[in-house]
Amino acid sequence: MKQFIAFVRKEFYHIFRDRRTKLILLGMPVVQIILFGFAISTEVKxxxxxxxxxxxxxxxRRIIDRIDASEYFTVDRLLHSPQELETAFREGAIELAVVFGVNFADRIYTGDAQIQIVADATDPNMATTRTNYASGIIASAQQEMIPAEVSVATIVPDVKLLYNPQMKSAYNFVPGVMGLILMLICAMMTSISIVREKETGTMEILLVSPVKPLFVILSKAVPYFVLSFVNLITILLLSVYVLDVPVAGSLFWLIIVSLLFIFVSLALGLLISSVTQTQVAAMLGSGLVLMMPTMMLSGMIFPxxxxxxxxxxISDILPARWYIQAVRKLMIEGVDVVLVMKEIVILAFMAVLLITVSFKKFKNRLE
Incomplete structure (x- = not known):
């Protein structure tokens, strides 16, 4: 046991001696969570x-003032013709336009008043969000201005937004960033660390030590497991106290699921290290096989x-997909752990399968 602890201590020395490694492991999670929380936003502003x-x-004029007074829109152009409207969109000066019909105030009592909302739909999702926000403001303004006894008053449905009433994009990005960071640190850094020993020829020296090969490999993984846990706590603290994303569910089960995902990621790192011989190959394998699919297909950005x-x-076989789904349920929705058992069982199965295959292949290659 003393030899194993000595190997773990040695690996910690290797990590903290390299400034670039420290920057990636400890600085990158902070930068990513702040970047996704503030800079990369799908909110209307x-x-x-x-x-x-x-x-x-x-x-x-009252409707225009109401739109301009909102925190989402700024009315900075009053147009006089449809040609000016088209020119403003082509110049990129505006993202939204509100067009009123002729004799709007008189026609609203006869039921044939018209308002048209024109949006730049080069980004369809943002265009939909902007038009929905503007429609809500206009409908609310009409309700306040038209007397209650007038039957033609606009009827606005009662809309209730669950779990994220402020529609903050951080609520969506935080679970995804957690999965991305843990996958990066555990899988990529672990695989590179082990392949580095194989590439430089020092792995054989380690294997002839009194420590069994299994514990040599584990000693490489333990530091990244510890650092991943530290990053998990850092992300949660930044999410709650900086991004105002609450942990609505059980913090205990959120950490348990995260530790399970860390274990799965470590197993993936070991598997990559068993099939590659150079650090460049390990980096490319981690980036192409894990990082890009995690960002694009796990539900982090796109449903x-x-x-x-x-x-x-393909998404179903990505561990990050199930982890992000579980974190959203536990952290954002605040559901009971029973409703997350599907994700937990799938991650546990992946962990057992990957760790078995990884150790078996690694042992065969080293013999």
């Missing part, structure tokens, strides 16, 4: 709006349900 208002009556069937099948 500071949308430039133009208004085409041929009526220019009291009611249209899995919207993907073609073949990509959904």
């Amino acid at each position: 500071n949308v430039h709006v133009a208004v085409l208002d041929p009526s220019n009556d009291v009611m249209t 899995v349900e919207s993907m073609p069937v073949i990509l959904q099948v």
Whole structure:
């Protein structure tokens, strides 16, 4: 046991002696969580709006003022013709336009008043979000301005947003960033660390030591397991106290599921190290096989349900997909652990399968 602890201590020395490794392991999680939490956002903010208002009556001016007063939109252009509207969009000066019909205030009582919302749909998701926000503001303004006894008043459905009423994009990105960072540190760094020993020829020296080959490999994985746990705590603290993303469910089970995912990622790192002989190959294997699919197919950015069937099948075999899904349920929705048992069972099965295959292949190659 003393020899094993000595090997683990040696690996910690290797990690903390390299500044670049320390920067990747401890600095990158902080940068990524802040970047995804603040810079990369799908929220509607500071949308430039133009208004085409041929009526220019009291009611249209109130609606315009309401739009401009919101935190989402800024009315910075008053247009006078449809040609100006098209020119403003082509110049990229606006992302949204509100077009009122002629004699808007008079026609609203007869039921034929018209409002058109025109959006730049080069980004369809953002266009949909912006038009929904604008529609809600306009409908709310009409309800307040039209007397209650008037039957033509706009009826606005009661909308209730569960789990994320402020529609903060951080609620969506934090679980994905957790999966991405843990996968990067455990799988990529572990595989590179072991392959480095094989590439330089020092792995054979380690294997002739009194420590069994199995414990030599574990001593390589233990430091990254510890550092991943530290990063997990750091991400949770930043999420709660900086990004205002609460842990709605059980913190205990959230950590347990995260430790299980860390174990799966370590097994993947060992598997990559068993089939590669150089650090470059290990880096490319980790990046192409793990990192890109984790970002694109795990549900971190794009919903899995919207993907073609073949990509959904590929997504099902990615550990990050099930981990991110479990974190969203536990952290954001606050559900009971019983409703996350499917994800836990799948991750546990992956852990047993991967660790068995990894150790078996690694042992065969070293013999």
